[in-house]
Amino acid sequence: MRKAVFFILLILSGKAWAQPEIKPYGALPSNAQVKWQQLEYYMFIHFGPNTFTDKEWGHGDEDPKVFNPTELDARQWARTAKLAGMKGIIITAKHHDGFCLWPSEYSKHTVRESAWKNGKGDVLAELSAACKEYGLLFGVYLSPWDRNHPAYGTPEYNQVFANQLREVHTKYGHVFEQWFDGANGEGPNGKKQVYDWDLFEGTVKKYHPEVIFFSDAGPGCRWIGNENGFAGTTNWSTINRKEFAPGMHGIQDKLNTGQEGATDWVPGEADVSIRPGWFFSPATNDKVKTLPWLLDIYYGSVGRNANLLLNVPVDRRGRIHENDSIRLMELKKTLDADFKSNLAARARTTVTNNRPGSPLTSAIHLTDNNYNTYWATEDGKLTADINLSFEKEITFNRLAIQEYIPLGQRVKAFTVSVLEGKQYREIARETTIGYKRILRLPNTTTKSVKITLLDALASPVISEVKLYKAPELLADPVIKRSKSGEVTIAIQSADPVVYYTTNGSEPTTASAKYSSGFSFKGSGTIKAKAFINNGKTPGATVTQTFDLAPESWNAVTAGAKNAVDGNPGTTFRNAQMKYPAELVVDMGIPTTVNGFTYTPDMRGGIVYQYAFYVSNDGKEWGEPVAKGSFANILNSPVKQSIKLSKPVQCRYFKMVALAPADEKDQVPAFAETGVF
Known part of the structure; x- marks a missing residue:
């Protein structure tokens, strides 16, 4: 036996005939890219002034003292990520508002000017130390768009940003991924910056030569083309980089699938938030993605040749909220069971x-x-x-x-x-x-x-x-409502019992039992939960927030009935309608309105800047009761809810589309528009 084993080993160690050379084919990954792909799953953390102002894109004019987490604990973040099976953490060291989570010498909008720790704190220092303690990799997102810095929009700003990159990459140890996006300027016709990407990447490489650069064009890894967390069912790790640049529009489909036989190895990274928004909001504490939803994302990213970057926003205490943590542990337990044997x-x-x-x-x-x-x-x-x-x-x-x-x-x-x-x-x-x-x-x-x-x-x-052989999982209930306000709840799992509430409270077996459709014409929140095993085994709580049912509404704008039919799957889009474009709706009776919603059509025509008006006669409109922009709507084309500064009573409302999210698409689309 020993001789036989020795003979086999001798054969396997032989040179010429033991293994004819397998020639590499096409674009190839670097050693760093192979190691990065093997990470598979890691955490994104969005944290900054937006956490305290309830915004997704801050304007840079926030008082830095608003940033004041009372119980910041970066070790809790790292411990949670480790227990969740994640391999690293990437944090928004600087978002579009320009606020720096470290005391940068090149900005006056930093933690140094905040109320947190009397200006003596440094979030990056605490997180990098926590990652090292828990054996996690540390990564950073620095937005080149800076809505606060006075030099933004001038050639001098590029060096300012390069200096900030140098600070981060020299003070906080190893950085495994540098996250860039192409956000630029303040919407259509806003202040723009010509970014010096060669300078930015060269600055980082000087200190971390094997860092993985994320952007629409890589070069380390690429955006997957959406913020839903799903790679294409076809997903090549190669693209022709010369065809792409950070911030380009109209390239999402190519990024989602990659390009067969292309020139450069730039694998996909799927980014998605565990909540509806990227930053923490108390209003989303009951809207953490359900376990079946997160499993769909995992199999649609890691299961499709991409890495999964799951955002878990830190709350106003400076801690990961318990609802998010519980869901992460449920996901870890389920994945362990799925791949146990x-x-x-x-x-x-x-x-x-x-x-x-x-x-x-x-x-x-x-x-x-x-x-x-x-x-x-x-x-x-x-x-x-x-x-x-x-x-x-x-x-x-x-x-x-x-x-x-x-x-x-x-x-x-x-x-x-x-x-x-x-x-x-x-x-x-x-x-x-x-x-x-x-x-x-x-x-x-x-x-x-x-x-x-x-x-x-x-x-x-x-x-x-x-x-x-993965265990079966109880599916999520699906809550839908018709234009007339009829609510139905469906579920694919066999023989579940579904309980629901209409006041936003948590469903239990003592709540209303669903048997058939019911009427819910007002605005509010419906929650549903499925149970099996005689109520002993609950599924996830599913939450659906509705506007006023548009039962008796009429679109005054010709041909716009699909925008107020209660069905986001239908769309009003008129090729003759250009910006600025008006959508006028008659609600039939005077109604108290606290805010309005806009659901974009993901296929195009997405509105970025808006104005919202109200009227009692459909003739006199006055000044808009709300005006602004839908932050990040092009990359995250989900339903937008805008709360008014005070309630108003009206019979008519008018949404005016002022500017597109994609300047190449000058025909606005309305999948649905409503009020609450």
Whole structure:
């Protein structure tokens, strides 16, 4: 036996014939990019004056003394991230308002001027120390847009920003990721800055040469094209960087899917917030994303060859709120259960088109739980089958497969089939793999699983194949309301009992039991929760906030009925309508209005600047009761709620679209407009 083992080791260590060289294909990741991809999941923290002013984009004119967390505990942030299974934290060291979470020498809008610790505090110092203590990586977001600094909009500002980057990258230890976005100026026709990206990146690289730069164009990793957390079902890690620049519009689809066979390795990072907004707001304490929702995001990001950057905003105490922390722990527990036992580890693995004379690319490496070993077809063979066979039937509902990306991303298409009797039945047909692809499948029982590689850019090189049986999860109830105010609650899980409330309180088994639709014409909050096992096992609480039901409303603007039909899936968009564009609505009766809402059409025509008017006769409008801009609406095209400074009574309201979010799209669209 010893001689046999020695002989095998001698073969495996041989030079010429043991492993014919596998030539890398196409754009390749750097060592730093490979390590970054293996992180998979880490935390984003938005924190600053916006936390205290209830804004998403501050204007830079805030009194810095408003920043005054009473119980700031960066160790609690790091401890929470660690327990959640995250590998690092990226913090908004400077957002668009220009406020610096460290006492920068190049700004007068910093923690030094705040009330926190009498101006002696330094958030970055505390967080970097906490990350080091808990074994987490430390990253920073510095917005180049600065709505406070007087030099913004001049050539001098670029050096100011470079100096701030130098401060952050020399004072707080290792930085694994530098997050940039392309935000620039104060909306259409606002003050703009010509950013010197070469200066910015060169400054950072001087101190952290292997840092991963995030932006629309990388070069380390790219925005995934939305702020919902979902990569494309096809997701290449390559793009042609020369086609992209930070802040460009109209590139979201390409960023979401990447570009096949492109020139540069720039993998996707999916960013999303655990709450509706990026910064903390007390109004969203009951709107933390549910566990099924977060699982969808995880499988739609990490499961689609992207990293997941999950934002967990720090509250006004300077702590992660308990609702967010609880949900993070639920997610960790569920993911641990989903991937607890790799059924493929006990499979007999066979392949077709095996690479000849190459023990180091044997099929045994597909299930050895070692990413750095792999199987490959012979040169020029772009198709193959991988078979996992079992002595006894197994039941699985997850399949994970990985390419060995240091040699490039290659696979273009594959299928998954299972043996039923004497025939294989296809259960999944997909496109790209990349670093990791995870498929959520129905419960399937079989003795043989076949993965067919249908096409590739070069000989496929597969590192791992894994199978799991994840526990079933209670689905979220879905709350909908018609134009007439009829509310329905649906759920996909089998035999649940759903309880609901209409006053914003938490549903329990003592609440109203849902059996059929009910009327809810006013504005307010409905919550629903599903229970199984005779009420012993609850699901997540789902919250839906409604405006006034537009039952008797009429759109005075010709053809605009879809904007007030209670259905955000329909849209009013008239190609003849240009900015400024008016949408006038007759509510039929005098109504007390506290605010208005605008739901954009994600397909285009998104309004950025607005004015909102009210009238009792539809003729005399006076001055607008609200005027401003929808912060970040282009990147996060979700329903916008604007509260008025004081309630008004009116029969008519008018929303005026003043300027577009995308200057190339000059036709405004209204998916829905309402009042509360």
